[in-house]
Amino acid sequence: MNQTAISQDSINAAVWAACDTFRGLVDPSTYKDYVLPMLFLKYVSDVWQDHCDAYQAQYGDAAQDLIDALLKTERFVLPPSASFSALHAARYEPGNGERIDRALHAIEDANIAKLRDVFQNIGFNANKLGDEQQKNDILRQLLEDFARPELDLRPSRIGELDLIGNAYEYLISHFASSSGRTAGEFYTPPEVSSLMARLMDPQEGDEICDPACGSGSLLLKCGRLIRDRAGSRRYALFGQEAIGNTWALAKMNLFMHGEDNHRIEWGDTLRNPKLLADDNRLRHFDVVVANPPFSLEKWGYEIAETDRFGRFRRGVPPRTKGDYAFILHMVETMKPGTGRMAVVVPHGILFRGAAEARIRRKLVEENLLDAVIGLPEKLFFGTGIPAVVLVFRKNKADEAVLFIDASRDVEPGKNQNRLRDSDLQRVLDTYAARKPVDRYASLATTAEIAANEFNLNIPRYVDVLRVPEEIDMLDVRRERDELRAEWLTIEERMGGYLRELGYE
Structure with missing residues (x-):
C-alpha cells in the first residue's frame, strides 16, 4: 500500500473530508451516524489485519491453527x-447498506461483552440516504474515502501514538460545533474537560464516574492523566448516558x-x-465528574420525593430545573x-431562591x-451563557469555600471562545494555593456565606471591579x-470660509 506521511493532522483531515460524501444529501447533524461507525470499522479491520500479517510472518502458512488460536x-x-x-471489495455491487449493517x-x-447493543440504532441501510441507487453510490464513495492511504490505520504504521482515538475525538468536536443546541448532549469542550480532570487529580486505583457521560470525553481525560503520570491503566471508568x-x-470512543x-x-x-x-x-466513586444538561425541565420531579436512594433528602429541586438533581x-455517589x-452548571444555581436556596445552604453547612x-x-457548544464549575x-x-472568577481569562473567537493553557494553569495554581488573589479569587468562611444568605454569586466574594486610575487635575x-x-x-477658519462665500 502506498505510504503517506503519518501525522495527526493528515488523519484528521482525511476523516473530515469523508463528510463531503454526505454534504447536500443529508442533514449535517446526522453525518456522525455514518462517519464515526465507519472510522470504527476501519480501525478494527486494520488492527486485526496487522496482527494477522505479523503472525503469518512469524509462523508461516503451515501454522494456521496456531495463528487462529x-x-x-x-x-x-x-x-x-x-x-x-x-466491504470495499464489494462496493460496486448492490446492497452496500445491508452489507455494512451486517x-x-x-x-x-x-x-458481545464489550459491544453489546452499540450498533442497534445505527442503520446504513435506512432510507435517510435516498433510494437504493443513491444510497449505494453514497456508501460506495464512503468506502473509497476510508480506503485512502492516509487512513491506513495499522499499528505497524502509526506506532503507539493514539492517532485514531484522537481523530475520533476530533470528529466528535467538529460535529458538536456544527450541531447547535444538540451538541451539549454528547460533547464537553476539551479545555473544560482538561480543567475538571486536573482539578480532580485522579490517581492509580481510582474509580471514576460520569453520570451524564455523553461521548465519554471527561472520562477519557481522567484516564489519560493517570496513564501519563503513572504509565498504568490501573483504574476503572464508569458512566451512564440517557x-x-x-x-x-461513548462505547465506541472508549474502545478506540x-x-x-x-x-x-x-x-x-x-x-x-x-x-x-x-x-x-x-x-x-473516588472521582465524580459531569457536564449535565443545563436546567433540564423534565428531570423526574414527580418521583423525587419517593426516591429509594435518598438522594433528595436535602430538598427536592424545582420541577422545571434539574441542575441540583444532578448535583445531589x-x-x-x-x-x-x-x-x-466537579460539575459544570449554569450561574443561576448560585443565587436562585426557594428550594435551590435551601439545598445550597445544606451543602455549605455540611462543608x-x-x-x-x-x-x-x-465556551460550550449550543449556548453562549457563562457557566461555573463547582x-x-x-x-x-x-x-x-474558594471563589475564583476566571470569566475574563479567555481567547476570544468569532462564534466560540477558548480557554488557553495559561488560563487553565492560573485556575489550577489558585485552586492549589487556596489563597485570595486580588480581583480574581477569595476564600469565604461559612459565616461569610451565611451572612450573604447562602447566595454563592461570585461578585459577592470576589471584587471584580477595576480600581479607577488616579486623575491628575493638572493634566x-x-x-x-x-x-x-x-x-x-x-x-x-470657518469664519473665513463664510466670508469668502459672501456670508457675514
Whole structure:
C-alpha cells in the first residue's frame, strides 16, 4: 500500500473530508451516524489485519491453527466477512447498506461483552440516504474515502501514538460545533474537560464516574492523566448516558482509545440510576465528574420525593430545573474518604431562591462545597451563557469555600471562545494555593456565606471591579486648554470660509 506521511493532522483531515460524501444529501447533524461507525470499522479491520500479517510472518502458512488460536486472544475478534476490505471489495455491487449493517452486527456479536447493543440504532441501510441507487453510490464513495492511504490505520504504521482515538475525538468536536443546541448532549469542550480532570487529580486505583457521560470525553481525560503520570491503566471508568446514540458514541470512543476497563450504562441517571453496588444501593466513586444538561425541565420531579436512594433528602429541586438533581445525585455517589467531584452548571444555581436556596445552604453547612469557579461565556457548544464549575469534597482540609472568577481569562473567537493553557494553569495554581488573589479569587468562611444568605454569586466574594486610575487635575486642565485653542482655530477658519462665500 502506498505510504503517506503519518501525522495527526493528515488523519484528521482525511476523516473530515469523508463528510463531503454526505454534504447536500443529508442533514449535517446526522453525518456522525455514518462517519464515526465507519472510522470504527476501519480501525478494527486494520488492527486485526496487522496482527494477522505479523503472525503469518512469524509462523508461516503451515501454522494456521496456531495463528487462529493466537487471534482468539486478541483484544477483540473480527469475523472475516465483517472486515473493511471485504466491504470495499464489494462496493460496486448492490446492497452496500445491508452489507455494512451486517458487518457491524457481526462485530458486535463476536465481541458481545464489550459491544453489546452499540450498533442497534445505527442503520446504513435506512432510507435517510435516498433510494437504493443513491444510497449505494453514497456508501460506495464512503468506502473509497476510508480506503485512502492516509487512513491506513495499522499499528505497524502509526506506532503507539493514539492517532485514531484522537481523530475520533476530533470528529466528535467538529460535529458538536456544527450541531447547535444538540451538541451539549454528547460533547464537553476539551479545555473544560482538561480543567475538571486536573482539578480532580485522579490517581492509580481510582474509580471514576460520569453520570451524564455523553461521548465519554471527561472520562477519557481522567484516564489519560493517570496513564501519563503513572504509565498504568490501573483504574476503572464508569458512566451512564440517557440518549441511545450518544451512549453508543461513548462505547465506541472508549474502545478506540483502548479503555477496556469501563462500564457505561444506557439509561436515565436521575430516574433510573444503573451504577449500583451489590447491595442495590448507589455505587460510590473516588472521582465524580459531569457536564449535565443545563436546567433540564423534565428531570423526574414527580418521583423525587419517593426516591429509594435518598438522594433528595436535602430538598427536592424545582420541577422545571434539574441542575441540583444532578448535583445531589453526584454528591451521594462520592466515596466517604476519598470522594471528590466537579460539575459544570449554569450561574443561576448560585443565587436562585426557594428550594435551590435551601439545598445550597445544606451543602455549605455540611462543608461539602470546596470551590466555585466562574468560566467565560461562549465556551460550550449550543449556548453562549457563562457557566461555573463547582468542586465538592467529602474530606475537606478547611471550612471555607474558594471563589475564583476566571470569566475574563479567555481567547476570544468569532462564534466560540477558548480557554488557553495559561488560563487553565492560573485556575489550577489558585485552586492549589487556596489563597485570595486580588480581583480574581477569595476564600469565604461559612459565616461569610451565611451572612450573604447562602447566595454563592461570585461578585459577592470576589471584587471584580477595576480600581479607577488616579486623575491628575493638572493634566485635565492642560488638555482642556488645548481643546479650547483648537476649537478657536476651527472657528476662525470657518469664519473665513463664510466670508469668502459672501456670508457675514
